[in-house]
Structure formats: C-alpha cells, structure tokens
Amino acid sequence: MVVCIKWCLAPFYALGEKMRKEAGGVRRRALRAAFPYTIPIFAGFWFLGLAYGVYMNVSGFSFWYPMVMSLVVFGGSLEFVMVTMLVSPFAPLATFLLALMIQARHVFYGIAMLDKYKGLDWKRFYLYFSLCDETFSLNYTLEVPPGIDRGWFYFFVSLLNHIYWISGSTLGGLLGSLVKFNTEGLEFVMTALFVVIFLEQWSKEKKHYTALIGLLASVVCLLLFGPDSFLLPAMGIILLLLMLFRKPIEKAGGLTLTADERTVDQP
Amino acid sequence: MNLTEQIIVIALCAFATMLTRFLPFLVFSDKRPTPKYISYLGKALPAASFAMLIVYSLRNIDLSGGSFAIAEVLAIIVTCALYFWKRQMLLPIAGGTLTYMLLVQLVF
Known part of the structure; x- marks a missing residue:
C-alpha cells in the first residue's frame, strides 16, 4: 500500500x-x-x-x-x-x-x-x-x-x-x-x-528641473544651516518646489521614464 | 548606561529607521493604485535625492580652510569625464576615487 x-x-x-x-x-x-x-x-x-x-x-x-x-x-x-x-x-x-x-x-x-x-x-x-x-x-x-x-x-x-x-x-x-x-x-x-x-x-531626462532643484536646495540649505542640520530643511524645500512646479515639470518632460515604461516587464 | 538602556536605545534607533523606510509602503498599499501626486513624486524625487546625496557626502569639506576643495572638485571632474567617455559605472567610480586618494595623500 x-x-x-x-x-x-x-x-x-x-x-x-x-x-x-x-x-x-x-x-x-x-x-x-x-x-x-x-x-x-x-x-x-x-x-x-x-x-x-x-x-x-x-x-x-x-x-x-x-x-x-x-x-x-x-x-x-x-x-x-x-x-x-x-x-x-x-x-x-x-x-x-x-x-x-x-x-x-x-x-x-x-x-x-x-x-x-x-x-x-x-x-x-x-x-x-x-x-x-x-x-x-x-x-x-x-x-x-x-x-x-x-x-x-x-x-x-x-x-x-x-x-x-x-x-x-x-x-x-x-x-x-x-x-x-x-x-x-x-x-x-x-x-x-x-x-x-x-x-x-x-x-535619462529630457529636462533637468528636478535634479537642479535638489542640487540648489541642498547647497543653499547647507550654507544656511550647516552640515549637521541641513537635510530636513533641504527636503522640505525640495518637496515644496516639486509640488509647486508639478505642472511645468510634467509638461516639459522633466521626469524620467522608469524602466518599466520603456521596456516590457520580464515574465 | 546599563545594558537594558543600551538595548532600548538601539531598538529605538532601529524602529525610527524602519518607520522612515516603511512609511510610504504602509500608507500606500500594494492593492490600491498609487495616488497620482505620489507617482509624480516617485519619479521627481530620485534626481533631487541623488543631488542631495552628493551634497550630503561632501557636507564636511571646509571651503575656507586651504586646498582641500580642489581635490574634491578635480576628483568629481575625473569621475564625470570617465562616465561620459565610457558610459559605465565601475570605471568612473574607481578612477575618481583613485584621483582623490592620490591628491589628498601626495599633493595636499
């Protein structure tokens, strides 16, 4: 059995x-x-x-x-x-x-x-x-x-x-x-x-608004707040600017296409 | 600080870290579609974050104190040049780092 x-x-x-x-x-x-x-x-x-x-x-x-x-x-x-x-x-x-x-x-x-x-x-x-x-x-x-x-x-x-x-x-x-x-x-x-x-x-981007926003916000905050406390204000400013300029950034093609959008997913 | 207090400190730091890493995942579940403005941020934030990370990794250089910023600038130029020449990752990272090490050890 x-x-x-x-x-x-x-x-x-x-x-x-x-x-x-x-x-x-x-x-x-x-x-x-x-x-x-x-x-x-x-x-x-x-x-x-x-x-x-x-x-x-x-x-x-x-x-x-x-x-x-x-x-x-x-x-x-x-x-x-x-x-x-x-x-x-x-x-x-x-x-x-x-x-x-x-x-x-x-x-x-x-x-x-x-x-x-x-x-x-x-x-x-x-x-x-x-x-x-x-x-x-x-x-x-x-x-x-x-x-x-x-x-x-x-x-x-x-x-x-x-x-x-x-x-x-x-x-x-x-x-x-x-x-x-x-x-x-x-x-x-x-x-x-x-x-x-x-x-x-x-x-990978056509326009570089987001990269430049990140660079500028970080450098300005580093100079203003010093190396130990610049990250939070920099993040706040980045978020604010990205939301404020969402329409122009999206319109100008300032975003990367993600890999998923460019290539077909692997099964 | 005794051992229990030390364990609590380590646990709190681990918990705070996990909170920041899991927060978006917990708020925007896998099952529902991600809201439009979060998808937008998901695509807009990386470039800004990479720029922020470069500044973050260079945050302690002293621009007023002598010649060190030159080494950083030169090494970054070498890194960029190698990247645009070969369009791959390892060579520019190795080349830029070697340039920087040679400069701070031998020149400055």
Whole structure:
C-alpha cells in the first residue's frame, strides 16, 4: 500500500525537485547579475564599516555592538551618532526624535521605490527594511538585465550591501585600534558613486528641473544651516518646489521614464 | 548606561529607521493604485535625492580652510569625464576615487 502511494506520488516529487532546481537557478543567476554592481559599495562599506567598528571599539564597546547595530539599523550616519548616544545619559525620547530626523530622507526613497517594489511578495519586506542610501541609488538606477528575475535581483543587491556593511563594521570592532589606515581618501568612493548615479539619472531626462532643484536646495540649505542640520530643511524645500512646479515639470518632460515604461516587464 | 538602556536605545534607533523606510509602503498599499501626486513624486524625487546625496557626502569639506576643495572638485571632474567617455559605472567610480586618494595623500 505504502509502496503504491509512493509510486503514484513519484512524478510529483520529481516535478517538485525540478521546480526547486529551476528556482535555485533563478536565484543563482540573479546573484551573479547583481554582484558586479555592488563592488563599489563593497569598497566603500568595508572602508566606512571598518572605520565605524574601530570607532566603537576605541569607545569601549565589544564587536557585538557594531555587528548588531549594522544588522538592525543599517544606516551609517545614524550608527556613528549612536556611539555618542550610547555613552551619554539615557534619553529615549530625544534619541528617537534625533534618529527620525537623521533618517527622514529614507521616506523619499520609499516613495520612489513604490512602483518598482510592487508585487514582490515577501521580498519587499526585506527590500524596504534594507533601503539605505546606496541600495536605493543602485536599485532605482539599475536596469534589471533581461532574463533575470526582478525581485531576486533587487533582493541580492540589498543583501550583498547589507552583508558588506555588517562584516566591515564587525571586523573593525574586532580589530579595533590594531588597524592602521593608510587608505586616506578612500571614503570618496561613496561620493563618486552618487556622482555616477546622478549622471546616469541626468542622461535619462529630457529636462533637468528636478535634479537642479535638489542640487540648489541642498547647497543653499547647507550654507544656511550647516552640515549637521541641513537635510530636513533641504527636503522640505525640495518637496515644496516639486509640488509647486508639478505642472511645468510634467509638461516639459522633466521626469524620467522608469524602466518599466520603456521596456516590457520580464515574465 | 546599563545594558537594558543600551538595548532600548538601539531598538529605538532601529524602529525610527524602519518607520522612515516603511512609511510610504504602509500608507500606500500594494492593492490600491498609487495616488497620482505620489507617482509624480516617485519619479521627481530620485534626481533631487541623488543631488542631495552628493551634497550630503561632501557636507564636511571646509571651503575656507586651504586646498582641500580642489581635490574634491578635480576628483568629481575625473569621475564625470570617465562616465561620459565610457558610459559605465565601475570605471568612473574607481578612477575618481583613485584621483582623490592620490591628491589628498601626495599633493595636499
């Protein structure tokens, strides 16, 4: 009887195995397609992550702290500020508000990714969870190569970046002051990445109103409010100007066509 | 600060971060179509955000204090030139970064 049932079910098992293998192939192809794009982030995150881990170490924290913080927060600027928070008197409300202020720009990224991350089942929870500056820049700008699963591609870009950041900061926390940096200036890799992403976006638009609004608002606010508090006013002004000039921007073709609009979606 | 307080601080920062990253997703659900003005912002914000990120990553340069802004300007020019020459991502990032490292380590 048991043998009979096994025999009847065998084709289904075989089918399941085949589907699992194909799914594995989809994942492996997406990983292989995603990896090259994350190499600059690897350089930048290992450099910044190491620096951050070393900073935590010399501030008297075990490597567990940078490791856990990089895992659950995954945001460099806030994590650096958190070192100061952790050695100051306990002030939960102030901590929470300061964290919200530093991280507020992520709301922009979430809005921009709404359409791209739509319908990506459970993956989108991780995709929003890990939406840092660099991951947003890549996933918004990159065009998913033909034949590669969109969801897995975005997933692996996010996951690889996350792994680079966690491993870099943990290593820094372990090595501590043993690390001697003669890599002065390597932090520029992040600026270079943002410049290239900016240019990539620039060449996809007919008119550049939105880029210029962002540049002007940020520079003016930086000069007015200083490096530590210019982001929020800059974001406010950007939002205001974009809403005020919505009609002329849309009319003049100042928006990019998203990849979905230019190419047919992969099945 | 004791361990419990430290855990609370880390949890609060993680929660605040998640709030900012998930907010648009939570407000505009997958099932209903996204409102028109949010779709517009979704397309208008990236270019503005990338510009903001460039300024953000350069926020600590000291324009009054000597020669350092020259290194940044030169490295950005090299990055742009390589980008428009080859139209790909890795080469300009590597070239710009190397230029910057050489300049700050050897020249300035």
